[in-house]
Amino acid sequence: MTYVDDNALEVITALRLVAVAPDGTLRTGMRFETPDLNKQDWRPQLGPDGTGYLLAFPQTATGEAEITAFDLGGVREGWLARVEGWPASLGFGPDGRIYVTQGQESLRPSRILAFDHEGRSLPIGSDALPVAATSEYVGAGPYGGPPPPVVAEDGTTFLVSEEGGTTVYGLDPSGHVMAGWPYRDTVGLQWSGDCYTSTGGVCWRSDPAVGPGDVLYLLHPPRAATLGGTIVAIGPDGRVRPGWSVRLKRPGAEFRSVVVGSDGTAYALAIEPETGGKSSATILAIAPDSTMLYTTTIVEP
Incomplete structure (x- = not known):
């Protein structure tokens, strides 16, 4: 302030x-x-x-x-x-x-x-x-x-x-x-920012989102260096919804944020590594049954 x-x-x-x-x-x-x-x-x-x-x-x-x-x-x-x-x-x-x-x-x-x-x-x-x-x-x-x-x-x-x-x-x-x-899941939530706080960095946790029918959406980081991050939908019974989770295909790719529309479509922002140390940003529209409706890249490397 x-x-x-x-x-x-x-x-x-x-x-x-x-x-x-x-x-x-x-x-x-x-x-x-x-x-x-x-x-x-x-x-x-x-x-x-x-x-x-x-x-x-x-x-x-x-x-x-x-x-x-x-x-x-x-x-x-x-x-x-x-x-x-x-x-x-x-x-x-x-x-x-x-x-x-x-x-x-x-x-x-x-x-x-x-x-x-x-x-x-x-x-x-x-x-x-x-x-x-x-x-x-x-x-x-x-x-x-x-x-x-x-x-x-x-x-x-x-x-x-x-x-x-x-x-x-x-x-x-x-x-x-x-x-x-x-x-419960053995992996934590996705974080973003400069998480090396010993050098003065800051890091923020991703925000979960809730959609129609009290379905909760969480963003998880890659579970291994060879995998991409995931988004999971959890129903009001505490169980992962059929067809979920959705995983990014590119190793090291991460979901950074998600919002849910009134029809239950989840709009997630994915950051994916590109050549030369650069990254791209893509919006994924995911239907309530986990069907991929479309993807739109908004930032090219």
């Missing part, structure tokens, strides 16, 4: 929401004071309805993070939620619900917490889950901590961990673990 311009260091001390109408008209919200970055790290996030949220992180992993909501009128009165630990960000579900993963890196247990649009705790969070939370980021800066659960349109949630490779708990909208879960 700081940047250097013309040798001057500027520290952001306040935020404003700005709404842009379809005709280009601007509405500027009230000034929202933020914590002093010299004393406390924080990060903002925008919800799907235009509400802004500020996560103020504790000094230690055993402290409490504070979540504040603000809109064009400023801080929303009475809105303050507290979560133990260092949640990386918020997840959003139906009816304005907000979801957070509570847990510490590599320590059991983990929990999913849920809050309503007014910041009140809801009884649809999970019980303690026997799995360790894992970070979505490795590197310098206040960006570590467990990512939020993946939230489906009906409020079904998935807590995704890399304990033991990959471990996923699927919970129904009332917060109970569904039959057939957890899903």
